[in-house]
Amino acid sequence: MKSVWCKPKLGTAEQRVGASVHRKIPQRGGSQMYCTSSIPQRAGRDSGQVARVRRRVLGATVAFGAAIGLVACGATAPGTTSAGDGPQETVQLTLGTLNAAPQLTPLFAAVSEGYFAEEGLQVELLAISGGTSALSAALANDSVDIAILSAPDTALFNAQGAIDARAFGQLSNGTYDFVVTDDVDSADDLRGGSVGVSSIPGIDYLMLRTFLDDFGVDESEVTVLSLGGSANRVAGIAAGQVSAIASPIGQRSTIEQVGGLKVLEVDNQPWVPTALYVAEQEWFEGDDVEVLERFIDAMNATTTWLRENPDEAVRICVEENGFDQESCENDVAGLLGETGGPYTWSQTQEIDMEGMQVSIDIQAPVVPEVGDLTLEDIATDEVTGR
Numbered sequence: 001m002k003s004v005w006c007k008p009k010l011g012t013a014e015q016r017v018g019a020s021v022h023r024k025i026p027q028r029g030g031s032q033m034y035c036t037s038s039i040p041q042r043a044g045r046d047s048g049q050v051a052r053v054r055r056r057v058l059g060a061t062v063a064f065g066a067a068i069g070l071v072a073c074g075a076t077a078p079g080t081t082s083a084g085d086g087p088q089e090t091v092q093l094t095l096g097t098l099n100a101a102p103q104l105t106p107l108f109a110a111v112s113e114g115y116f117a118e119e120g121l122q123v124e125l126l127a128i129s130g131g132t133s134a135l136s137a138a139l140a141n142d143s144v145d146i147a148i149l150s151a152p153d154t155a156l157f158n159a160q161g162a163i164d165a166r167a168f169g170q171l172s173n174g175t176y177d178f179v180v181t182d183d184v185d186s187a188d189d190l191r192g193g194s195v196g197v198s199s200i201p202g203i204d205y206l207m208l209r210t211f212l213d214d215f216g217v218d219e220s221e222v223t224v225l226s227l228g229g230s231a232n233r234v235a236g237i238a239a240g241q242v243s244a245i246a247s248p249i250g251q252r253s254t255i256e257q258v259g260g261l262k263v264l265e266v267d268n269q270p271w272v273p274t275a276l277y278v279a280e281q282e283w284f285e286g287d288d289v290e291v292l293e294r295f296i297d298a299m300n301a302t303t304t305w306l307r308e309n310p311d312e313a314v315r316i317c318v319e320e321n322g323f324d325q326e327s328c329e330n331d332v333a334g335l336l337g338e339t340g341g342p343y344t345w346s347q348t349q350e351i352d353m354e355g356m357q358v359s360i361d362i363q364a365p366v367v368p369e370v371g372d373l374t375l376e377d378i379a380t381d382e383v384t385g386r
Contacts, residue, residue, distance in 0.1 A: 091291050092122045096135050096144030099127050100321040102331035103172045103275055104148070105313055106345055108320035110302040118301070119294040131199075136162050139280060146295070151273040151359035152203045154378050159369035166284065167276035167356070168383040169296050169349035173341040174274040176204060176246040177263045178211040179234075179255055184243055184264070187216040196227040196242035201366045203272070204233070208246035210362055214268045234258060248274075249339045253330055270362065271341055272355040276379075284380065292383050296349050303345045310336060350384050 097104060107125060110116045116123045126144060128135050136157040139147040148171065149157075157163045184190060195212070197205035209219055222244075227236040233245040238258050247255060255261050277299075283292060306313040310332055317328035335344050343352040356379050364371030 090117075090120050090122050091294075092124070093145045093291070093295070094124045094126060094143070095146045095148070096126045096128050096138050097148045098132065098135060099129075100323075102317050102321060102323060102328060103335060103344070105317045105321060105332070106171065106299060106302045106306055107148075109306060109313070109316045110298050112316065112320065113302065113305070115298045115302045115305075116295075119298040121291070121294055121298060123295075132157075133162070139163055139165060139278065142280075145279065145283075147278045148275050149278045150203050151276060151356050151378075152201070152206055152363050154276055154278055155356075155360050155363055155370050155373055156201065156367060158378050159367060159373055163278075164281045165278050166281065166377070167273070167278050167351055167379040168284075168292050169277040169299065170273050170343050170346070170351045171275040171277065171299070171349070172273070172335065172345065173271055173343035173352055173355060174339075175249050175269050175271045175341075176207040176211075177249055177252060177255070178208070178215070178244065178266050178269075179237065179247045179261055180244045180264055181237060181240070182260050182262055184262075190215070190217050190243055191221045193243040194223040194225050194241070195244040196225050196233045196236045197246070198229055198233065199226050200224065201363060203274070204230075204246040204248075206359075206362045206366065207270070208244065209366070210268055210270065211246060211264075211266050212244075214266045215264070237261060250331060250334045252339070270355070270358045271343075271352065272359045273343065273352050276351065277349070284382075289383065293386060296383055299349050300347055303349070304347045306345060307336060307347065348384055351379050351381055353379065353381065 095107065097107070107123075111123055111125065126138075128138055128144075132149060132153045135144075135147050135149065136153070138144045140163045147165075149167075151167070154165070154167055158165065180190070190212070195208060197208055199205065205224070212219060212222065225236070225242055227233045227242070227245075230248060230251060233242075234247065234251070234254065236242050237245050238260065252263065255263065277292075277295070279292060283289060306316075313332045313336075314325070314328045317323055317332060318325055321328070323331070334340060343350065343355070353375060356375055360370055360373055360375075360378075
């Protein structure tokens with residue numbers, strides 16, 4: 001596998017929050033190019049002027065290697081689309097994610113197995129550090145065309161005015177377990193103690209808040225500690241730093257292996273979209289939406305193939321995500337089974353609209369501005385429901 005590391009010119013702190021990206025660019029013969037950099041601010045936008053740099057179109061007669069050269073060097077082809085009976089032109093899209101995860105395997109498969117190419121799309125996958133706020137900033141300033149965000153994050157950043165974007169399809173759904181230490185049997189065992197979250201108002205915090213309420217514990221009766229990602233939260237509760245966390249349902253096997261922990265049954269265990277395809281509002285105006293339709297068609301073909309060939313899903317999870325064989329086998333089985341639900345790796349990419357509404361409802365008490373949103377503000381079924 002070919003690896004190239006580069007550092008383009010950085011933007012100022014005011015232009016961007018300094019998020020670094022890990023570029024993964026497909027090349028001929030299955031090799032990959034990696035590039036870590038910071039993304040500079042694109043041209044500013046207002047109601048009268050939109051930075052039309054999204055639709056970077058590469059003519060079909062351009063050699064594939066030359067097209068990759070454009071991407072690697074930061075060049076941009078003319079932003080026009082084909083008309084008439086000429087050769088189909090390839091639209092270049094940049095898709096931003098936070099980091100590699102088994103649930104993202106279909107995206108890697110769509111690149112490596114040529115499903116995007118069949119729809120005339122050249123998709124560049126970028127892993128952006130700095131959290132969801134950095135990812136939303138990359139979406140807002142056109143550094144990425146599509147971002148993978150959860151439903152709560154999509155609602156939050158729209159409510160805050162950080163983005164003006166809607167979800168047009170869904171990659172995965174999920175819920176969380178209420179994980180506590182073995183000595184917790186009642187609400188009294190939690191009162192006066194500490195609970196762990198990634199951040200406020202992160203999705204696991206919102207879930208934990210729901211669980212505590214269901215368990216009869218008010219948030220004011222516990223100390224909320226920000227511990228970081230899932231692995232850090234599990235480490236924190238295992239070390240006795242906190243007595244409860246919300247853990248993704250797909251990590252049940254990990255919780256069982258840790259020891260000294262258990263999953264409490266709760267009546268209210270909502271499912272919400274954990275990975276949505278999100279694009280800025282102007283993508284849904286005029287002919288641009290046709291590109292999103294082609295993206296969905298490619299993902300439909302990919303998820304259909306992966307469901308028919310789960311062993312291939314495991315292989316791509318290992319080769320592209322970098323996880324070990326056993327982890328990928330367990331994760332793929334879960335994603336295709338009960339821990340994934342009907343909206344994970346579906347063959348329609350349909351959005352769980354009920355889960356979207358739940359995301360608004362559980363977040364509104366924490367961020368009142370979210371309560372002013374409607375489903376139409378943050379999601380559309382027009383692209384998947386053709």
